[in-house]
Amino acid sequence: MNLNVGLEGSSITRPPFFDGNNYSFWKTRMTIFLQSLDYQLWNIVVNGPRMPTRTIEGVVSPKPENEYNDNDFRMLQLNSKAKHVLFCDVGPNEFNRISSCDTAKEMWDLKNLHMKARIK
Template sequence: MNLNIGLEGSSITRPPFFDENNYSFWKTRMTIFLQSLDYQLLHIFVNGPRMPTRTIEGVVSPKPKNEYNDNDFRMLQLNSKAKHVLFCAVGPNEFNRISSYDSAKEMWDLLEVTYEGTNQVKE
């Protein structure tokens, strides 16, 4: 009997490691870990990053990078931080599966669909 199940990654500074087994257990631990780092990180995983926009005459469009303010950079940095945490939490197989995506939400969603299925599959 393996008594080390779940112990890999048991650290307050290192994300729980996903070994492609017991996704629900890992997802719960990862959710708490993200909240402990920065509560907005979980928001990035669930809702996606907030891309900087501007509104001119009622039309919302992407904000040019030279107009980014400190809050815009913080939100973009949170997505990068979320991606980094996820990359640190998975092995090479999952890294290869998710690394082509730009947002942590897309990566998180792919893992969720892969290991839990779509809503139709769950029902």
């Protein structure tokens, strides 16, 4: 573990790096980092992205991309941004574990599950 993190301070532009140690410290810092970038990023990490849908005659279905509006694109962009932040904070081993996830929520949940299993 890099003990200098607490002594040197942190970057407000770079996510906290997770080196596989002191998960609770990293998790708290990452939570605040995501919230500080855009609170909706944290909402997407916790609840998952809102996929664009449409309702026709009472039936809800995925919206075709050619019908997306600006808000639909913003929600999808926020998921991509959250995924990017979560990718930027890990090394190759953790990257390989989470790289197949489609959403930031899946990445976050997989990290939590993996760390809980390691701690036991």
